[in-house]
Amino acid sequence: MTISRRALFTLDFDRPPASIDRLVRVHRTAMACRVEVALHECDARHVAAARDALDEADRVEALLTVFRESSELSRVNREGAAGAAGVDPEVFGLLQRCAQLYLDTDGAFDITSSPLSRCWGLLTREGRLPSTGEIEAARACIGMLHVDVDATTRSVRFGRDGMALNLNAFGKGYALDCMAATLRARGTDRALLSAGSSSVLAMGGAWPVDIRSPLSSRPRLARVRLAGAALGTSGAGEQFVIADGVRYGHVIDPRSGMPATGVLSASAVAADAATADALSTAFLIGGPALARCYCESHRGTMALLALDGCDFGPLVFGAHPGATVEN
Amino acid sequence: MILTPEQRALGRRNFMKALVGTPALATLGAASAKPEPVRGGPVRLGFIGVGGQGRALLGQVSPAFGEVKAMADINPASLAKADEILAQRKQPPARHYVEWKDMLEHEPIEAVVVAVPLWAHADVVVPCLEAGQHVLCEKMMAWDLDGCGRMKAAAIKANRVLEIGYQRNYSPIYESAYAGVIRQGLLGDVYHARLAWHRNGNWRRAGDPPSKDYDPSRWGYPDFEHLWNWRLYWKYSRGLFAELCSHQLNAAHWFLGTSAPTSVHATGGVHRYTDGREAHDHIYSMFEYPKGLTVTFSSIESSAFEQRYEAFFGTKGTLVMFNESEALLFDEGGTGAATGVDVSGTPGGAGVEASETKPAHNATAANAPARAAGEMDATRASATELEISAFCSAVRTGSPLKCGPDRAFDSARACIAACEAAKASTKLPV
Numbered sequence: 172m173t174i175s176r177r178a179l180f181t182l183d184f185d186r187p188p189a190s191i192d193r194l195v196r197v198h199r200t201a202m203a204c205r206v207e208v209a210l211h212e213c214d215a216r217h218v219a220a221a222r223d224a225l226d227e228a229d230r231v232e233a234l235l236t237v238f239r240e241s242s243e244l245s246r247v248n249r250e251g252a253a254g255a256a257g258v259d260p261e262v263f264g265l266l267q268r269c270a271q272l273y274l275d276t277d278g279a280f281d282i283t284s285s286p287l288s289r290c291w292g293l294l295t296r297e298g299r300l301p302s303t304g305e306i307e308a309a310r311a312c313i314g315m316l317h318v319d320v321d322a323t324t325r326s327v328r329f330g331r332d333g334m335a336l337n338l339n340a341f342g343k344g345y346a347l348d349c350m351a352a353t354l355r356a357r358g359t360d361r362a363l364l365s366a367g368s369s370s371v372l373a374m375g376g377a378w379p380v381d382i383r384s385p386l387s388s389r390p391r392l393a394r395v396r397l398a399g400a401a402l403g404t405s406g407a408g409e410q411f412v413i414a415d416g417v418r419y420g421h422v423i424d425p426r427s428g429m430p431a432t433g434v435l436s437a438s439a440v441a442a443d444a445a446t447a448d449a450l451s452t453a454f455l456i457g458g459p460a461l462a463r464c465y466c467e468s469h470r471g472t473m474a475l476l477a478l479d480g481c482d483f484g485p486l487v488f489g490a491h492p493g494a495t496v497e498n
Numbered sequence: 499m500i501l502t503p504e505q506r507a508l509g510r511r512n513f514m515k516a517l518v519g520t521p522a523l524a525t526l527g528a529a530s531a532k533p534e535p536v537r538g539g540p541v542r543l544g545f546i547g548v549g550g551q552g553r554a555l556l557g558q559v560s561p562a563f564g565e566v567k568a569m570a571d572i573n574p575a576s577l578a579k580a581d582e583i584l585a586q587r588k589q590p591p592a593r594h595y596v597e598w599k600d601m602l603e604h605e606p607i608e609a610v611v612v613a614v615p616l617w618a619h620a621d622v623v624v625p626c627l628e629a630g631q632h633v634l635c636e637k638m639m640a641w642d643l644d645g646c647g648r649m650k651a652a653a654i655k656a657n658r659v660l661e662i663g664y665q666r667n668y669s670p671i672y673e674s675a676y677a678g679v680i681r682q683g684l685l686g687d688v689y690h691a692r693l694a695w696h697r698n699g700n701w702r703r704a705g706d707p708p709s710k711d712y713d714p715s716r717w718g719y720p721d722f723e724h725l726w727n728w729r730l731y732w733k734y735s736r737g738l739f740a741e742l743c744s745h746q747l748n749a750a751h752w753f754l755g756t757s758a759p760t761s762v763h764a765t766g767g768v769h770r771y772t773d774g775r776e777a778h779d780h781i782y783s784m785f786e787y788p789k790g791l792t793v794t795f796s797s798i799e800s801s802a803f804e805q806r807y808e809a810f811f812g813t814k815g816t817l818v819m820f821n822e823s824e825a826l827l828f829d830e831g832g833t834g835a836a837t838g839v840d841v842s843g844t845p846g847g848a849g850v851e852a853s854e855t856k857p858a859h860n861a862t863a864a865n866a867p868a869r870a871a872g873e874m875d876a877t878r879a880s881a882t883e884l885e886i887s888a889f890c891s892a893v894r895t896g897s898p899l900k901c902g903p904d905r906a907f908d909s910a911r912a913c914i915a916a917c918e919a920a921k922a923s924t925k926l927p928v
Contacts (some may be wrong), residue, residue: 194842195674198826210678211850212670212841218678221829222837231827340855369855381848394848406854438852 192364197221201228201234202343204367208350211361220357224350228366231338231346234262237285237337247327248335249260255319255326268445269341273315275469276453277426277495279461284425285337291412291430291471293421296414300419304430313425340369341438344403344448351444363397364444369404369451372444372451373493374395382485385435385477392436392477392485393496400493403447405455408437424456431456433479440473440494499572540565541890543606546598546622547571548580551636552613555663557583558883564888568605570595572717573725574584575708588853596868598622602629608809609659609893611638611886616740617718618861620645620705623660632659634889637748638740639910640901646910650903659892661885661899662906666749666822668888669881671841675817675863676827678839680753684827685812692809693795695738698802700771702727730775732921737777738797739913739920746808747785748901748909749819750793753810756906759785759793759928763921775789783916785928 178241193351195215199205203240204425207230208221236242243259249421258266269282285294301309312333319328327336338345347364351374354362361375369415371380377396384392385406395402407420407430419430439462454474466489473494475485487496528714543564545552550573559566566584569592571577576786577594584591586911595601602610602625609632612622620640623633627649639662640646653660666672707722716792718733728734729741751757766781779799786792808819818826825839912928 193841195678196838196842198838198840199836204855207850212674215674215678216682218674218827218839219682219684222684222829246768279795331730338867343855365850365852367855368851368853371850378850379848381851383851391851401807402852404852404854436854497723 172444180460186373197225199201199225199228201225202232202346202366204343206346206350206366207364208354209363209365210359212238214359214361217354217357217359217362220354220359221362223357224353224364226235227349227353228346231342231349234259235338235342235345237335244336244338247454251318251327251329251336252332252334255321255324255328257324257326260325263320263322263327265321265338265341265445266320266327266336269338269449270315270318270320271451272446272449274339275466276450276457276461278314278316279424279426279453279457280341280423280449281313281315282336282341283318283334284316285335286312287423287428288337291421293412293423295485298421299420300412300417302441309423310428340403340405340448340452341445344369344370344372344401344444347444349399363496370401370444370448371397371403372401373399375399377495382404382436382438382475392438393475395438395440395475396495396497397440398493399449400440400491401440401444402438402440402494403444403449403451404436404438405451407431407455417434421456422452426456433458434476435479436475436477436485438475438485440491442471442476442493459486464488465489502649538894541609541632542567542605543890544598544605544610545569545571545580545592546601546610546612546814547636548576548625549573549613552576552611553580553583553689555611555613555636555882555886557582557587558770558886559589560883560887561589563887564609565590566592567607568593568595568601570598570601571716572596573708590685602626602631604847608632609634609889615725615734616729616736617641617734620648624652627656627658627660630658631657632889632893634659634661634663634886636663637906638662638736638913639906640741641734641736641914643911643914646903650907653903659889659899660903661889661892661908662901662903663882663885664745664748664901664906664909665881665885667752667900670884671823671824671825672749672752672819672881673765674841675819675839676753679817679825679827680810684815685810685817686814686830688810688812689790690811691750691754691793692789692811693743693750693793693807694804694816695742695746695795695797695806696802696804697797697799699799701777701799702730702771702773702775707730720868727775730777733774735777736913736917737920738779738781739764739783739917740910742797742806743781743783743795743797743916744909744913746806747793747907748793749808749906750810751908752900753808753817754787754791754793755786756791759787761786761872761925761927762912762916762919763925764916765923766920778920781916781919781920785912785916789902815831861898 193212194209196207201216235244243262247256272280288294290301290305290309312331317330343366346380363378364372376398380395382392412419424431434455437451437455439447441447466472472489474488474489477485541564543566548569610626612635623635627635674778705726714725762785764783766778769780771779782796810817815830816828827837829837891897915926915928
């Protein structure tokens with residue numbers, strides 16, 4: 172005999188307190204991180220849909236990863252170096268978005284910056300301090316401005332030798348967006364999706380999301396209640412390189428070739444997770460000036476920045492209708 | 499359960515600080531968390547047997563649902579320890595009785611929680627039901643089929659609630675796994691389930707009698723050792739089949755939607771602790787059901803490597819309920835990707851703690867908090883609290899329960915047969 176708890180407790184009893192503050196978390200390792208669909212406990216019937224959504228994350232990873240020769244993006248990187256490379260429509264759409272984000276963020280978000288990350292040893296998580304010559308050599312083969320994204324032929328061509336595309340966090344956010352579409356198609360309209368803690372997408376109403384403080388003196392930087400919105404977070408607190416006693420964060424400013432400084436944590440709220448992830452990276456690099464400027468010119472975007480050396484709440488720029496900030 | 503390092507890592511990261519966090523879901527559309535006083539007031543409870551298991555239940559009575567008025571136990575030391583539990587929980591003291599019949603006669607109680615040695619279940623529960631009490635009885639249902647039958651008949655005749663206590667029935671993670679995996683058909687057809695409860699240690703408990711002249715013989719125990727370690731002697735116990743297997747088999751029946759098996763093969767023996775005990779310290783069994791379903795169970799007291807789990811192997815996927823604390827779902831074929839299913843608290847009240855990217859191999863990376871020492875106890879305690887609250891709810895409202903006489907009879911019948919089969923190392927019908 173099986174019964175629901177609702178049947179047990181609706182007559183004269185409220186539900187016991189221990190039963191309500193839980194989430195059913197359906198998760199898998201993908202894109203080198205934990206990807207998760209969190210459901211209300213009472214939505215456990217959607218576990219099957221959540222599993223399908225995780226399959227979608229696997230599909231997106233297979234499409235976009237640069238760590239597999241078989242991916243579409245790896246093929247584009249190989250062929251784009253030799254000439255115009257035709258691109259799958261889905262991937263081409265993403266490259267167009269990335270090209271626009273490059274322009275809108277003054278080059279702070281740049282999917283061609285892999286050579287820089289490589290020379291800092293960050294692609295293999297074996298950080299090192301490169302020489303000035305190595306940095307300059309890497310800078311010579313980056314810059315989305317030098318990638319010809321041709322909509323008429325749906326192709327890309329690299330304008331510099333040694334270029335390569337790597338969607339990084341944008342791809343992870345895009346995976347969440349695709350997962351949400353899968354869930355909606357399966358009739359699930361309430362879930363909290365996340366990937367590696369840095370990418371979060373809230374389907375349905377007011378999910379509380381804490382942004383971890385980069386400072387040990389604070390329990391959290393802020394709590395954001397998300398409803399139908401995405402939050403991306405970048406920082407340099409946990410992945411870094413130490414060389415000659417100097418600590419270098421893992422996010423490299425493609426414009427200078429050096430690690431971003433001045434911002435400990437940058438979060439961005441946007442309507443979709445891919446954009447939120449791209450912007451959090453850009454805001455970590457571009458700092459308050461870029462965040463303020465971008466949010467003023469792009470309604471529906473919010474930025475939360477924790478600055479190095481400032482032990483107070485985050486700087487908040489802009490607003491999103493689906494996000495409420497609590498300290 | 500032997501898992502690959504990657505699978506093991508997946509499992510290790512999971513589960514939950516079940517009682518940690520604030521009720522964040524109140525803002526997410528769920529009902530209010532605040533318990534309200536029960537119409538008619540909390541159920542007035544008497545406890546019969548407040549040894550280790552009885553006290554574990556005592557410590558999980560929610561005041562909104564139950565009020566412990568009295569306790570009966572033949573061991574005064576157990577009653578004293580039970581007093582401490584109530585005091586710690588800031589609940590009023592309960593009156594003491596040695597004889598449970600005296601408690602029934604003198605106390606205005608409505609229901610009893612029975613946690614006496616297995617052999618006495620039926621002889622305690624049946625008179626309680628006949629006296630008009632509702633009964634929550636610790637597992638297993640009874641020592642023999644006659645006892646099970648008498649309990650069931652008495653509950654029906656008296657029209658009283660009789661629930662047998664298996665906390666898995668009230669565990670949120672089991673409920674979620676059932677609703678999200680089993681009922682959705684994600685496993686396909688299941689022909690085999692494997693149950694294991696492996697430990698490495700001596701089941702014998704050390705303890706002193708409450709006084710030098712303490713004599714339990716009038717209650718059927720020749721000496722204090724036989725009362726204190728009743729689980730080790732066949733007269734009182736069904737050994738590991740009753741104490742461990744029945745938990746898992748009961749859950750397997752729930753998940754697989756089946757009643758009692760048709761037969762059981764079993765073997766076992768006292769292989770490690772040859773100290774005069776009778777109950778086996780190693781048992782191995784195979785339960786056969788209609789339509790080709792076979793469930794195996796083993797319990798050993800010489801290695802905890804595999805710990806405890808219920809694994810359901812289906813044509814589409816495999817579900818592993820590991821250590822009562824996490825559910826792991828593995829696709830059969832397809833991508834081969836392992837999907838974890840946890841029921842987790844909301845750390846600090848948040849659904850997710852966002853930060854910079856956390857790689858999968860980072861042990862602290864998961865959104866779900868790592869399990870803290872003793873957290874399992876909190877998980878089980880939560881299920882027990884829900885179980886007792888549901889029982890009180892049933893007493894007040896007549897709401898149905900999860901392990902009434904029929905389902906409890908099925909798992910008890912199987913375990914009783916398995917115990918006899920193991921003694922003879924043979925196959926027996928159930």
